[in-house]
Amino acid sequence: DIVMTQSPDSLAVSLGARATINCQSSQSVLYNSNNKNYLAWYQQKPGQPPKLLIYWASTRESGVPDRFSGSGSGTDFTLTINSLQAEDVAVYYCHQYYTTPYTFGQGTKLEIK
Amino acid sequence: EVQLVESGGGLVQPGGSLRLSCAASGFTFSSYWMHWVRQAPGKGLVWVARINTDGSTRSYADSVKGRFTISRDNAMDTLYLQMNSLRVDDTAVYYCSSAPGHNDPPDYWGQGTLVTVSS
Numbered sequence: 194d195i196v197m198t199q200s201p202d203s204l205a206v207s208l209g210a211r212a213t214i215n216c217q218s219s220q221s222v223l224y225n226s227n228n229k230n231y232l233a234w235y236q237q238k239p240g241q242p243p244k245l246l247i248y249w250a251s252t253r254e255s256g257v258p259d260r261f262s263g264s265g266s267g268t269d270f271t272l273t274i275n276s277l278q279a280e281d282v283a284v285y286y287c288h289q290y291y292t293t294p295y296t297f298g299q300g301t302k303l304e305i306k
Numbered sequence: 307e308v309q310l311v312e313s314g315g316g317l318v319q320p321g322g323s324l325r326l327s328c329a330a331s332g333f334t335f336s337s338y339w340m341h342w343v344r345q346a347p348g349k350g351l352v353w354v355a356r357i358n359t360d361g362s363t364r365s366y367a368d369s370v371k372g373r374f375t376i377s378r379d380n381a382m383d384t385l386y387l388q389m390n391s392l393r394v395d396d397t398a399v400y401y402c403s404s405a406p407g408h409n410d411p412p413d414y415w416g417q418g419t420l421v422t423v424s425s
Contacts, residue, residue: 194368231409231411233411235351237351241417242401242403242415242416242417242418243343243351243401243415244415245411245412245413248410248411254413286350286351288351288411290405290409290410290411293353293356293365294353294365294366294367294368295341295353295356296353297350297351297352297353298350299350300350300351
């Protein structure tokens with residue numbers, strides 16, 4: 194199974210500042226034939242289901258604010274949230290859909306400092 | 307508007323069975339791959355199972371293989387998860403989610419249904 198490891202487990206960032214969450218996969222999720230990374234990011238707020246933010250490592254889902262961005266390739270990925278807003282408080286998960294069993298990172302809890 | 311509504315959760319004793327349903331609306335259900343993902347109280351997301359558009363291809367997490375069965379009824383726009391031989395560590399909120407293709411991440415998610423396995 195592909196193990197997804199996120200860092201940090203939690204972080205506190207000031208309003209208007211930048212938040213950076215890292216995700217590392219135990220093997221590459223880059224499919225060479227189409228040069229796509231099978232890596233997504235989800236946001237989950239308390240009492241709500243996950244919401245898809247980013248797929249193919251860097252493609253923003255429709256309706257997601259452009260302060261959210263994803264980067265990386267192969268085994269190392271980053272979710273960046275610029276100009277942090279109060280509504281961004283949530284747990285963020287990376288997710289590989291390269292192969293079954295699909296796996297998620299353990300989650301990163303983002304709070305306001 | 308896309309809607310996924312799970313039902314069928316509840317309290318069950320260890321070793322018991324339960325069938326979850328997920329009613330879909332607002333999109334062409336028969337064209338989407340469907341997933342079940344669970345989340346134990348206070349814990350992270352765990353993928354459970356996936357089924358293709360016509361139900362002919364199914365994949366499972368090792369932890370549920372042989373005990374859970376994912377299925378779908380495209381005429382009824384409904385996804386199912388039959389759970390047998392339930393264990394205490396199956397306790398979780400179970401979400402159904404849709405994906406446009408077999409190599410796409412789940413995009414729409416239901417609100418989830420809570421399954422509690424306890425004596």
